[in-house]
Amino acid sequence: MRVFSRLKIGFGMARRSGRVLRVHPKLLVFPLVGGISGIAFIATLFGSLLLTDSIRDPGMVLYGALFLAYLVETFVASFFTAALVAATRTVFHGEEPSIRGALAAAWQRKLPLLAWSVVAAIFGVIIRIIESEDNLVAQLLAGVFAVAWSVMTYFVVPVIVFRDPSLTEMFSESATTFKNTWGESIGAMATIDVFSFLLALAGLTLGVLTFVVTAGTGIQLLAAVVVGGSGFVFGLLVGKALSGVAKTALYVYATESTAPAFFDDMDFGAFGGYGGGRI
Template identity: 85%
Template sequence: MARRSGRVLRAHPKLLVFPLIGGLSGIAFIVTLFGSLLLTDSVQNPGLVLYGALFVAYLVETFVASFFTAALVAATRTVFHGEEPSVRGSLAAAWQRKLPLFAWSLVAALVGVLIRLIESEDNLVAQVLAGVFAVAWSVMTYFVVPVIVFRNPSVTEMFSESASTFKDTWGESIGAMATIDIFSFLFALVGLGLGVLTFVVTGGTSIQLVATVLIGGSAFVFGLLLGKALSGVAKTALYVYATERTAPEFFDDMNFSALGGNTSASTRGFGNRFNGPGNGRI
């Protein structure tokens, strides 16, 4: 999955734009929000203000990340149709799904705060419960964004369809997540290694320290960016496979069912239907 997703990115490098903009937007918001809280000492005094800020942070971060992931999914869908994706067109397609994306972000923010509240309890049972709940939530919502882009569902449908799709492709999904995460982590480590090597070789002066940060930091960020893009492409391919029972372009030489999971994926009445702009059919 990771290798074939890489083929898609090599053929269409503009797909990297979406996680880049999303990441920069998210970082800017978090720095602004928690920078303001630090000035008021709210972070040092947990209470209603802090949890309110966490809710806002989860809400905006989830919406921003989901919006640009939706644009990436829409662009990848265009690639799978054999067409050249457009950054503007993909962003427009994501914007048409702003209401379900906001609804998803609202629910995710509430769940995020709930998990933090459970984690704040000073006992082992609460910690284990929070961990199990977080993993289950991640699994159930793994395909939420592709479901929103392809189907424009109701709030309940986005969760039920995401969970059903993961169940139908659990072997492939877990394999894709693990491989891409490992690849991204290793690439990020290479970036840190380049930074350290630069620092050692150049002797550690102030100018050389700046070069170290630029080289190591750039490679580290690129590793994370590449991982996000690979994950979005793989997730879209898996969704197409699960709902249409056909391998999309760049994945047509791959036997999905051999990877594991349920080899009789549900057709659930929406295979071969792609919701697009306007009346929703491509």
């Protein structure tokens, strides 16, 4: 029953994250800008991957290019996530978040964010090298490494924003926090992923309906793409913002034994069992 209780808390945290976004919609700016900047990376990354696949022996030059692509994307994504976490922390203190202030707070953490991005880029290239081996064992090994890496680094950005950690501390504290909140994390992220999927699906449905309604007009395809694409992107955008808010709340719960604004009606008793008197 404890597992279901922790998952239920995660579902509740996802709902309360939605409250935060409704009151402070400016938080959507950070994943929006980060997502736009990531479009260039996606083009670069997939171009690099296609080029790598087309050459029998990719060599160090192409893997170096892939490393740079991972590095830039990780840093940009982490930077705007850090800004979202900083803005959410301001909300939790009962204050009005500032886009400029949140970006400034993220910039103050640029060096640890860069260090994290370098490590993440190295790991990404290693996974890519393993995946390039044409056998099932390598594919399974790459998958296991990727899952383990995702778990260990789940809270890296909040750790960097809230603390002044060394390189090893940002990974160890992230892993420890996930261990202490695994049920709540899974519950919150699962709820957010389902909600984001439904929003994106609704956007695509609107696009199809627009295509049908505007049949016979010169703007049929354009209108469908604009409406459907906007709805799809909005769903993904909301999902990213909800994830950032929920992850920040989980980190506060696990490390500060306090209830931030919008989450003060949570049942903290279900968090019992954490070491050292932490929630």
